[in-house]
Amino acid sequence: MNKYKAIALVSGGLDSILSALWMQKLGYEVIPLFFETPFFTPKKAKSATCAAGLTLTVQNISEDFLQMLKHPRYGFGKNFNPCVDCHGLMFRKAAEFMAESGADFLISGEVLGQRRMSQRMDTLNAVRKLSGVAELIIRPLSQKLLPDTKPIVEGWIDKNNLLDFNGRGRKRQIQLAKEFKLSTFVSPGGGCLLTESNYCKKLKDLFDYDQLDVRQADLLKYGRQFRINGNMKLLVGKTEQDNEMIEKLAANYILLTPEYVTGPLGLILHKGKPSEDEIRLAASILLAYTNKAETEDSVLYGKKNNLNLKAQVCKMSLEKMKNYHLN
């Protein structure tokens, strides 16, 4: 075993797994690290590392990520994906973890020229600058084509043992995956909600109304979403899982549920305190998604575990709901 230790940034995509396995094969101790945000959960990274025989460490960086997302220095990709700034932030956070874990350098799975925005030479350099630890970054799959950094200059790594993958083709990765007996998974990446246009439409609404925080970003994943006015949003669960998550994430916001029949759970997200008219409007939307309810029916509302207030309302028409529906 080599005496030098590396932190591997792992997304769950094939390239990040291959770069970790490659360094491990060269005899380095590798600590795979995943950064969780409301937009990227560790589910895929956990199963990919597990399949590769690696043990994943997960760190939540949601607050730092949201701050960066509000003003990314290098802007956005096709949707709300600030890939250059995201990579820079992840390297910065990984460097903090490197100090804690006694590691010597950082590795990641970028392949030169693979993706339009984040893996061109100029953007790889931008990431290096943003990270604040440019001299400690090694990209094992393409490092032969990249400028030398400290681990090479100091002789911790022999550059000849690193690879020269280049371009958008996947053949060499797939070949390497087979050598590592990982032939069943060939996904190049994916899984980030900031690249999904439907999710980003809802996210834009939070930006537009200055309501973006970790809880609101998490809640965008569940149920139907309605923009009622500048101060208020409404969520209505579509599935049982939505209802469970809405209840779990409700905090101090107001929940609604039909009084006499089973139906969805609603959640009012308000910047202040909703008025009675706003609650009645929310209740009439909730009722519209409650099949078993009468055209006019009763809805209970209140804080979590204390839904002790009532509103008697009529179901809102589909036509009228179009004015509020976000997705």
Ligand code: SF4
């Ligand atoms: S796709 Fe998402 S997780 Fe990946 S670099 Fe871009 S913003 Fe970050």
